[in-house]
Amino acid sequence: MSETPAIFTQNLGRVYKLRGPKKKGDPKTIVALTDINLTVARGELFGLLGPNGAGKTTLIKILTTLLLPTTGTARVLGWDVVHQAQEIRRRISMVSGGETSGYGLLTVEENLWMFARFYGLDSTIARQRIGEMLEVVGLADRRRSKISDLSTGLRQKMNFIRGFITDPDVVFLDEPTLGLDVTAARQVREFVREWMQAHPDRTVLLTTHYMAEADELCDRLAIIDKGRLLALDTPTHLKQRLRREAVFTLRVAPLGRRPLRREDMLEAVPGVRQVTVAEQDGATEIKLILDSEDALAGVLDHIHRRGSGLIALEKREPTLEDVFIDLVGRGLDVDTSVRAEEGD
């Protein structure tokens, strides 16, 4: 039994058909996932890192049986997501960040109790577990508050622990810290880590577009972009891929307009692999991934030729963001979702 992986997918794909009236030329389908092959062992804290629109939620919804794949197969704890949904549902839970679920009229405790009963938990045991977990996340003093009186952050925390009250084998967390303040987000990460330590045979799959979160929390991680899985490894190994290359951050006087011709751009300087440029407080910040340090001279030369000058230069340890940039040529903060025209 324990050999069956927690999660297994083979050539998994999902295409959405767009419904509703469309203008001529609008796409009729959106390819949200393509050929995802993934195996997550039991006991892993696994991360899916990718920008908005990468397909993270789609993958989670397929694994939690809320959405059917259009191609390929997926298994959770050995059960098929299409035909054995009921077996899976008994053993998993899912929470999405920014969730607004629950009934405003009920208290925190009552909402959680209701959801726990949907999983067949004994009423007394449910109450006891709810009490304990509210304590852990610092919500115990609000247990009797109606959730309509709660801030969105607290409400999100309540929904977050909903995912653990039912004692699941696999927990799916879709951007669990989305919109939370720094302290609350830290508490949430802390909770996940401690829960995994206390339950080494359970599995967590979480998605995030915060690279620091993925780096800090996950045992292994898949980087996905535009529905494709680009890399899959431990955070350390992923970053080591860039060890031989050189990662720099430069602050320079404003660079001015982007040159029109490709050969005049910074990207065209020999040895430059990836460039991201951001304007910041009257200066330009350039993040560079170079084939080697030798390319730096050419970069500085280029900057001078564009009438700018160096303010600061820092050689950095590569981050996951750099790994992502290296893979796809843009940062994680770019929203890549395809938006369908609203039907009405």
Place this chain on the structure above:
Amino acid sequence: MATERVAKATGVRLFWATMWARAYPRMVGTFRERSWLFFETLLPVLAVSGYVFIYRAIQAPPAYTGFAVLGGAMTAFWLNVLWSMASQLYWDKDQGNLEIYVLAPGPLMAVLLGMAVGGMVMTGTRAAAILVICSWLFDVSYQVAQPLWLVAAFVLTMAALYGMGMLFASVFLVSGREAWHLSNLLQEPIYLVSGFYFPVKALGFWVATFASIIPLTLGLDAMRQLIFAGDSGLGFLPVPVELAVQLVLAVVFITAAYFALAKLEQIGREQGRLIERRR
């Protein structure tokens, strides 16, 4: 290393737990939302009063007063079915609850039944309040000949009515925003066609027969015959016939609701409709 597991019920016990868990918010809602209680009682009382004054002005048979009072009390259930059953899954989806329902091992049918049971309990308090207030205001006297039949009539009416609500819940969800329009559209005409404020017989045989599809029509008619035994001449069909029809309606609606839910889940999973959000 295996960690200890929390026991979870399955099968019938899970169904039962799910049903009462879903009924719970509605039942406590009865007491937590006192302002609703006020409006949901006051407005029907005003509507009933309107009819009673008209009946008195046109010197309609005195039995009509009692008919309007009973009908007014039953409108509470109709409104509850329309607004809190038929449209409920639609709101639940918007709120993010539908996903949780589908995801949970507790059957969706139990969730729907829980909504119905909770709704009946909550609305029962409103209906009782309307009945008591109006009976006192207009001095209605009751003459119940066969209490067991009356109980049967009420139970069957509720089963058929809420069964319809359960069916509509799936239908409205799939039809999306139109659900709201449909609710609006249905509310007033049904008052008329179902004979909430007058005996449905007055509409003539064909209209009354057609209106019998709506579970309240015959249920209300049967209850009137049973509660105001002295005026049974105003009944549309014999009580046993009406109750038999109610039974058939209940079975048909609840069975249809079951299949509609299964269908809903299937197309939801295929088309991604369970997960989409308005952005």
